[in-house]
Amino acid sequence: MTSEHWLLHVEQLTKHFGPTCPDCRRLTGPDTGRSRCPRCGTVWACVDVNVQLAAGEVLGIVGESGSGKSTLLQMIHLAIRPDSGRIWYCDDGETPRDLLALDRYEARHFRNTRLGIVYQRPELGLNMRFSVGGNVAEKLLLAEWRHFGRIRARTAELMAKTELPPERIDDEPATFSGGMLQRVQIAKALASRPALLLLDEITSGLDVSVQARVLDLLRRIQWEDGITMLLVSHDLGVVRQLARRTIVMKNGHIVEAGLTDQILEDPQHPYTQLLVSSAL
Amino acid sequence: MGYVAVRGGAEAVARAEELVECLRLMGGSTPLHLPQIRDQLRHAVSRAMHEGALYAPLLAALAVKQAEGDSIEAAFLLRAYRTTLPRVMASLPVSGREMMCLRRISASFKDIPGGQMLGPATDYLIRLLQPALANEDMSVVVRAAERYEALVAIGGQRPGEVGRFPKVADYMRQERIIVDVPPDLAREAPFDITREPLTFPCPRSARLQAMAQADTGSLMSLAYSSVRGYGDAHPTLVELRYGYLPIQVAHPLTGEPITIGEIEATEAEVASKAHSVVNSAEPPRFNVGYGFAFGQSELKVMSMAILDSVLTQARIGSLSGESGPAADEEFVLLHSDGIEASGFVAHFKLPHYVTFEADLRVLDRARDHHAERASRLGQLVDQALEEQR
Amino acid sequence: MSANIDQLYNFALLDEDAKRAIRRSLLKAVALPGHLVPFASRDLPIARGWGTGGLQITLALVTPDDTLKVIDQGDDESVNAVNLRRLITRTTGITTTVDTAAATVIQTRHRIPEEPLRDDQILVLQVPMADPLRWVEPHLERATVMHGEADYGKMWVYLYESVVRAGDLRIASQYPVIVNRRYLMDTTPIPRWDVPKLHMAETLYLFGAGREKRIYAVPPYTAVEPLQFEDYPFRTEYRPGQRCARCGAENAFLTTHFVADARGGRWEATCSDANYCAKRRAQAEATA
Numbered sequence: 001m002t003s004e005h006w007l008l009h010v011e012q013l014t015k016h017f018g019p020t021c022p023d024c025r026r027l028t029g030p031d032t033g034r035s036r037c038p039r040c041g042t043v044w045a046c047v048d049v050n051v052q053l054a055a056g057e058v059l060g061i062v063g064e065s066g067s068g069k070s071t072l073l074q075m076i077h078l079a080i081r082p083d084s085g086r087i088w089y090c091d092d093g094e095t096p097r098d099l100l101a102l103d104r105y106e107a108r109h110f111r112n113t114r115l116g117i118v119y120q121r122p123e124l125g126l127n128m129r130f131s132v133g134g135n136v137a138e139k140l141l142l143a144e145w146r147h148f149g150r151i152r153a154r155t156a157e158l159m160a161k162t163e164l165p166p167e168r169i170d171d172e173p174a175t176f177s178g179g180m181l182q183r184v185q186i187a188k189a190l191a192s193r194p195a196l197l198l199l200d201e202i203t204s205g206l207d208v209s210v211q212a213r214v215l216d217l218l219r220r221i222q223w224e225d226g227i228t229m230l231l232v233s234h235d236l237g238v239v240r241q242l243a244r245r246t247i248v249m250k251n252g253h254i255v256e257a258g259l260t261d262q263i264l265e266d267p268q269h270p271y272t273q274l275l276v277s278s279a280l
Numbered sequence: 281m282g283y284v285a286v287r288g289g290a291e292a293v294a295r296a297e298e299l300v301e302c303l304r305l306m307g308g309s310t311p312l313h314l315p316q317i318r319d320q321l322r323h324a325v326s327r328a329m330h331e332g333a334l335y336a337p338l339l340a341a342l343a344v345k346q347a348e349g350d351s352i353e354a355a356f357l358l359r360a361y362r363t364t365l366p367r368v369m370a371s372l373p374v375s376g377r378e379m380m381c382l383r384r385i386s387a388s389f390k391d392i393p394g395g396q397m398l399g400p401a402t403d404y405l406i407r408l409l410q411p412a413l414a415n416e417d418m419s420v421v422v423r424a425a426e427r428y429e430a431l432v433a434i435g436g437q438r439p440g441e442v443g444r445f446p447k448v449a450d451y452m453r454q455e456r457i458i459v460d461v462p463p464d465l466a467r468e469a470p471f472d473i474t475r476e477p478l479t480f481p482c483p484r485s486a487r488l489q490a491m492a493q494a495d496t497g498s499l500m501s502l503a504y505s506s507v508r509g510y511g512d513a514h515p516t517l518v519e520l521r522y523g524y525l526p527i528q529v530a531h532p533l534t535g536e537p538i539t540i541g542e543i544e545a546t547e548a549e550v551a552s553k554a555h556s557v558v559n560s561a562e563p564p565r566f567n568v569g570y571g572f573a574f575g576q577s578e579l580k581v582m583s584m585a586i587l588d589s590v591l592t593q594a595r596i597g598s599l600s601g602e603s604g605p606a607a608d609e610e611f612v613l614l615h616s617d618g619i620e621a622s623g624f625v626a627h628f629k630l631p632h633y634v635t636f637e638a639d640l641r642v643l644d645r646a647r648d649h650h651a652e653r654a655s656r657l658g659q660l661v662d663q664a665l666e667e668q669r
Numbered sequence: 670m671s672a673n674i675d676q677l678y679n680f681a682l683l684d685e686d687a688k689r690a691i692r693r694s695l696l697k698a699v700a701l702p703g704h705l706v707p708f709a710s711r712d713l714p715i716a717r718g719w720g721t722g723g724l725q726i727t728l729a730l731v732t733p734d735d736t737l738k739v740i741d742q743g744d745d746e747s748v749n750a751v752n753l754r755r756l757i758t759r760t761t762g763i764t765t766t767v768d769t770a771a772a773t774v775i776q777t778r779h780r781i782p783e784e785p786l787r788d789d790q791i792l793v794l795q796v797p798m799a800d801p802l803r804w805v806e807p808h809l810e811r812a813t814v815m816h817g818e819a820d821y822g823k824m825w826v827y828l829y830e831s832v833v834r835a836g837d838l839r840i841a842s843q844y845p846v847i848v849n850r851r852y853l854m855d856t857t858p859i860p861r862w863d864v865p866k867l868h869m870a871e872t873l874y875l876f877g878a879g880r881e882k883r884i885y886a887v888p889p890y891t892a893v894e895p896l897q898f899e900d901y902p903f904r905t906e907y908r909p910g911q912r913c914a915r916c917g918a919e920n921a922f923l924t925t926h927f928v929a930d931a932r933g934g935r936w937e938a939t940c941s942d943a944n945y946c947a948k949r950r951a952q953a954e955a956t957a
Contacts, residue, residue: 147899646837
């Protein structure tokens, strides 16, 4: 891992919601089975989280809802600001920079050009009043594409790549099925050729067959483009299909990290053991 | 008469002004005296004052006369006048507790400390036109004065005496039924929307000031929407009081409070159905909304209090169920000012022929595009028919 | 200063504090070209939406030595221009003119004069709606954040969708522009014809929205670029063969209006800039 080039290094990331009290930290965490302090009601979503992501790698984050995995993803997406910690980012051959030091304007630019995100609910990632093509085009327009014809051509290309019928470029998202909308989100996320793709429970709520097709698509994209991905899911089955490495989160803490196969075969933490036994 | 295209816009404007003046007096009736308007059109005067944000009954009567009874225009005249006045000093904070009440009611409890006092309520009037009002002379004025004294005596008070009462809200705060001040919105000095730019999110004082000078009808319609079905508000009237409030200033040299006069005002507090949790250690309470206006302006203060409570709930996230436009602070405050709304709606009477010409050129291009597409479609149909043959 | 000035009111109606506050906002607006600066818009004896923003800027700027021109739709004689002019002259006593070249301050609604403006002139534009993002985000609180982050993707998609649906950029007036390569700005309802006049101009342009309580500015020599696509470029209203029926100008913004004559009347296209048209006719007469 150290010899590889790392793209993202999350260091001691902590985020809480609420007023906090002196007993907060003692009364929460995986050992207590709580994220919410019973005394003051503060939720500790992420506590001292460290993650390193190699360029081209797919990392899975598993955990039940409320474990802090989505908060972690949103912090990396620069949409939620952590209380403390750093998010180092390093393109190949460049000096690492702390993304949390960016001002809002720079952060917006970074998010537009280097990150892509796919949400569980398509209406979070798409503007349902714009056409499908317009949604994908937004990323290109933000990256200063200013030729209508070329934007259309690139959008059609992305639609083909994500197995969407390009002739439906001008249709409204409302006329698309759930699986197709996830592919529209993926097409949009890929438009600016991001360095890192963030995937937040993207197959939850889809039929098993539709889910398999979306995962196949992501595997192919990963294979073709070598794009780095961070995959958040409560479902170990989904993570094992894509991620070589996995971290397990519970009550805001990382309780286990390692190669996905290893975790599946020999889970160390009792929570992971429970997760594995229920998944298999 | 020409309009723009014809030279002589200045003359046209001057003549229009004269014509308006003529129309007011054309009927041949006796010109109105300001005291008549002040005394007999009480509600029109109150409305001009609270929407015009200036307490000046005789000037408001003048505004009502000049505006020929148009309430928004009358308020506009007062506001335009107010802006030219120097600000000599600010009064000391006024509390509704100090009000000499002519009327105070609560819907929350059957009996309240000090008792319910219906006072001059219009709520229970049978709405039948009274033909007798059509031909009144001075004798009715004399009779009314006698009757008033008698009525006050029946109410258990001596003439000229009006009472102070404890506030129902104070009791409810004591019992921890309602919150003290809606949380997170307190600010040291009150915001002044006439001196500071109103941007969002805004402090509660800015919200209350904006609503205090807002158009009654707009507030009513927004408040109505929030209690009717586009919102989850179901307010309970804690107390509504109407009467006279003494106004005090600090003496410029000694700092002693000095009463400089009194104003006629209406005040309301409502409790919201939604529970407010200040912090997890304290049990939930009801939120409150507050309304205040010059004169006897009950609809205005009720609407204002309902909206205040809805907006506070929306801000602290304690709204449950559907929230409609009345829960959007920006929407409510930016669209309820009568002077602003009327001005902008009316401005479409101004010439727009430059923008309309620009619109026409865009319409031309859209038509060309449409025709082009239609002819392309026609060609395809022709081609298909050709192939069939 | 003329003698008939109304002594009941301060010079230029507004009190000095209000004028200073407006001038501070103007300085901020000039320092951040295209950025919307909130200001405590005062109540005026003119209806909100009828030029109170432009009026407050003019009142805060003018000195007794200024020469003022007021136009609406390009016309000095338009009823609204007349009305604003009489308020300003009544409270300042300053000299007014219809001659674009002779004015030091020009207050206008919907037009920029055809005659090129100089660096010793200031153009004050009346603005009805200040934020160009309202088409995609009516909530000011959210739109302010979008401006801060230069998050203009939605606005570009709006343009993209316009080409998809109508085959062209469908915005007639209030054309959105990027100022100084940073802020998206509403050009107020000037026709597209006038938009290029803002780019790298010699003159200071000040924009006032009284009801919306915002001030913004385009300082001299500032880049002002309309939103456009390379293959669907921004175009003005110019039509080949267009010609003013009065002065014969071929390169001016024309509006159509009805002219009554002995045979019942006809529709005619003439210059909307009344002073420009009159000057051209006077020149033609002089040389004839």
